[in-house]
Amino acid sequence: MDEVWTVKRLLDWSASYFKNKEIEPAKLTSQLLLSHVLKLPKLHLFLQFDRPLSASELAEYKRLLLKRAEHEPLEYITGYTEFMGLPVKVAKGVLIPRPETEELVVKAEHYINRMPGVQAIVDIGTGSGVIAIYLKKIFPDIPVFATDISLDALAIAKQNATDNKVDINFQNTFFPEYEHLSENLPLVIVTNPPYIRTADVATLQPEVKDFEPMLALDGGEDGLTVIKDILVKALNLKCNVSIFMEIGYDQAEDLRYICEKLMITDVTLFEDFNHVERIAKIDIKVS
Numbered sequence: 322m323d324e325v326w327t328v329k330r331l332l333d334w335s336a337s338y339f340k341n342k343e344i345e346p347a348k349l350t351s352q353l354l355l356s357h358v359l360k361l362p363k364l365h366l367f368l369q370f371d372r373p374l375s376a377s378e379l380a381e382y383k384r385l386l387l388k389r390a391e392h393e394p395l396e397y398i399t400g401y402t403e404f405m406g407l408p409v410k411v412a413k414g415v416l417i418p419r420p421e422t423e424e425l426v427v428k429a430e431h432y433i434n435r436m437p438g439v440q441a442i443v444d445i446g447t448g449s450g451v452i453a454i455y456l457k458k459i460f461p462d463i464p465v466f467a468t469d470i471s472l473d474a475l476a477i478a479k480q481n482a483t484d485n486k487v488d489i490n491f492q493n494t495f496f497p498e499y500e501h502l503s504e505n506l507p508l509v510i511v512t513n514p515p516y517i518r519t520a521d522v523a524t525l526q527p528e529v530k531d532f533e534p535m536l537a538l539d540g541g542e543d544g545l546t547v548i549k550d551i552l553v554k555a556l557n558l559k560c561n562v563s564i565f566m567e568i569g570y571d572q573a574e575d576l577r578y579i580c581e582k583l584m585i586t587d588v589t590l591f592e593d594f595n596h597v598e599r600i601a602k603i604d605i606k607v608s
């Protein structure tokens with residue numbers, strides 16, 4: 322008689338299967354997939370090691386395991402991730418939020434707390450909506466705008482805003498339209514634009530280049546197209562603007578140069594947890 326597939330046996334077998342396929346972390350991937358299939362918190366798997374799996378559970382687990390073996394990101398397979406502890410739906414049309422972007426919002430939050438009278442916060446290229454949603458949770462009294470040129474992304478971002486019970490002004494555009502913009506109060510832009518050079522996209526790991534939306538990755542020939550557009554648009558606003566922007570690991574010097582050319586002098590770069598300058602704070606004052 323065939324040996325029964327228990328939770329423990331399946332976890333052991335699939336951890337070694339993923340290891341052979343160089344899908345890491347192999348053990349954790351197995352645990353997260355199985356807890357998704359069994360709709361159980363991961364910890365409960367360890368309490369039910371001897372539980373046998375039904376034929377339909379096994380078939381579903383196998384279906385998802387094969388997807389992950391083909392490098393589909395776990396977050397797309399489960400349709401779920403977290404950002405700053407908030408539950409977030411993701412699907413192939415949106416970028417999976419990254420830890421660097423959590424650092425971006427923490428930095429923005431720190432400064433917004435010290436900035437009196439912020440009239441609006443704007444998230445350009447909102448993707449799954451995480452930047453806008455997190456900041457609206459922290460600053461419920463400040464209007465938050467979020468834009469994206471991808472309708473797929475906006476649909477998911479709206480769903481995430483509803484699930485997280487925040488009210489955000491979503492717009493299917495690049496730079497938002499404001500009904501009223503006060504010249505005397507500051508505006509804050511917090512953005513993680515696409516910044517990868519077109520030629521570099523093909524060199525990214527398969528999880529990224531084969532599954533994540535090109536619109537979210539490709540920043541044009543020099544990787545700086547959207548970054549420059551944001552700065553130029555911000556310069557045309559008639560109020561003081563503080564921009565918090567995530568940039569690529571090798572773009573700090575390029576950004577300083579672009580700002581110099583645009584005669585923007587107030588530029589600060591912060592290092593991320595890998596000690597790489599990845600977060601820019603750019604202040605533009607109307608004279």
Ligand SMILES: C[S@@+](CC[C@H](N)C(=O)[O-])C[C@H]1O[C@@H](n2cnc3c(N)ncnc32)[C@H](O)[C@@H]1O
Binds near residue numbers: 446515
């Ligand atoms: C790097 S992703 C960031 C997504 C999300 N903010 C995050 O941090 O996870 C960039 C997003 O910008 C959007 N995008 C690209 N070009 C744009 C443009 N010109 N105007 C507005 N959004 C744009 C893409 O569709 C994508 O959702």
